[in-house]
Structure formats: C-alpha cells, structure tokens
Amino acid sequence: MVNSHAAVEAAWTAWARDNGLDPSAVLAVCHGPDAATTVRRFLPDLGEAEVAEHVMAHLERECADTDGVHPSPGALELAAWLDEQALPWAVVTNAHRRLARARLGAAGIEPPVIVSFDDVEHGKPHPEGYLLGARRLGVEPRQAVCVEDSAPGLTAARAAGMVTVAVGGATNGDIICRDLHDVLRLLACA
Incomplete structure (x- = not known):
C-alpha cells in the first residue's frame, strides 16, 4: 500500500x-x-x-523521516474500491504500529484494521500476523487474499492458508500482478 x-x-x-x-x-x-x-x-x-x-x-x-513516502501505484484507488464495496481489508506489517501509522498517514491511507509487529509474537515470515488479521476482519484465512511485495510476507500468507498475490516485482505468489492497479482490475472483474 x-x-x-x-x-x-x-x-x-x-x-x-x-x-x-x-x-x-x-x-x-x-x-x-x-x-x-x-x-x-x-x-x-x-x-x-x-x-x-x-x-x-x-x-x-x-x-x-517520512520524506519520500507515498502510496504505491493503485493503492488509493484499491482502498477506495474496497471501502465502496464494503469488503473487509487490513494492513499486516512487520513495522511497529507507530511507524505503520506514520507511513500510511504520509501516503494518505487509513486502513480499517492494522496488524503490526506490536500485535504478534512472531513477525513475517511466520503466519501469526495474517491469521490475526483474518480474525479481526471476521473472515476465514482460506477466504482471504493477501497482496505482498516481499518474500517473507508471501511465505507468511501462504502458511496462513491465504491466496497470495505478488506485486512490485515479487514473483512467488499464486497470482502475480505488476502493481495494485492490476490487483484492482482483477478484483473488479471477479
């Protein structure tokens, strides 16, 4: 995001x-x-x-230092679409909550749920963060889609039983997209 x-x-x-x-x-x-x-x-x-x-x-x-922090291509549009569709979504990050909020805020993004490193005992690549995110959203992990740009994140989401979408050059997801614009196009067509 x-x-x-x-x-x-x-x-x-x-x-x-x-x-x-x-x-x-x-x-x-x-x-x-x-x-x-x-x-x-x-x-x-x-x-x-x-x-x-x-x-x-x-x-x-x-x-x-949030200089140079900006939304990833398609992030604002994807977040707006998810909200318009009333689809639950979260940010799961290895960042501490304070840092996650600082960077998301600098990018103009306010997720309904944030699962930060402060919320878990084990960060990515452990699946704990994604499992907690699914619980907080009230969804089964197998019903969730995880969008990730890092190998540890994709490993964590896969271990949690989620469908993985690799973006930003990552290539080991179930689905590979160039950016969040591509993710939005896929979701909007589903």
Whole structure:
C-alpha cells in the first residue's frame, strides 16, 4: 500500500554507518524482516536489551523521516474500491504500529484494521500476523487474499492458508500482478 523504499533505505544506511557496517550488505536484506531480525543478523553478539535499544532508536529515526513516502501505484484507488464495496481489508506489517501509522498517514491511507509487529509474537515470515488479521476482519484465512511485495510476507500468507498475490516485482505468489492497479482490475472483474 505504501512505497517507503527510500525512507527504509535512508534509515538503514544511517544505522549501518553508525555501527561500522557496509550499508550495501544491510540494504540487501533489510526489506521485509522486522528490525530486530536485521539488527541481530549484523550484530549477533548483542544481548536482548541492546537489540531493543537499537530497534527503538531505529524506530525513532524511521518515524521522524517520512520524506519520500507515498502510496504505491493503485493503492488509493484499491482502498477506495474496497471501502465502496464494503469488503473487509487490513494492513499486516512487520513495522511497529507507530511507524505503520506514520507511513500510511504520509501516503494518505487509513486502513480499517492494522496488524503490526506490536500485535504478534512472531513477525513475517511466520503466519501469526495474517491469521490475526483474518480474525479481526471476521473472515476465514482460506477466504482471504493477501497482496505482498516481499518474500517473507508471501511465505507468511501462504502458511496462513491465504491466496497470495505478488506485486512490485515479487514473483512467488499464486497470482502475480505488476502493481495494485492490476490487483484492482482483477478484483473488479471477479
């Protein structure tokens, strides 16, 4: 729903430099996993308290910088159509709730339900977030369609028993669409 690619990369580049790491190595893996997973990957000797400090500092940086955050192509139209059709929809994200709200707000999107990393014990690629999203929407997971642009997200949705739609260059979904305009065209024709 939101293209925050530039903001994500700016924040992780700064984090990598602050910690004497190669930004290109961090940028190669930072999209999709939760922040703690990325921190642990590059700083494996940190204790849990230190990881939490890194995550909180990173969250502050990301929430403060929404420059370059904008709706993904077709996101506003898809959200409006879903609302017009009274179809339940949610955003399930590995971002913390505060960051998700900041970025969605910067893009002009207000989902009826947000399932954030704060709501689950295990982030993507674990299916917990998608299962919770389905419960909050009052639908069976097998009746839900998940639109994802990351491998961890597609893995999570598939494990939850949902039909997966890959967008934004992802190619391992049940259905592959270029962007959310294509998703809307498919849904409107169904």
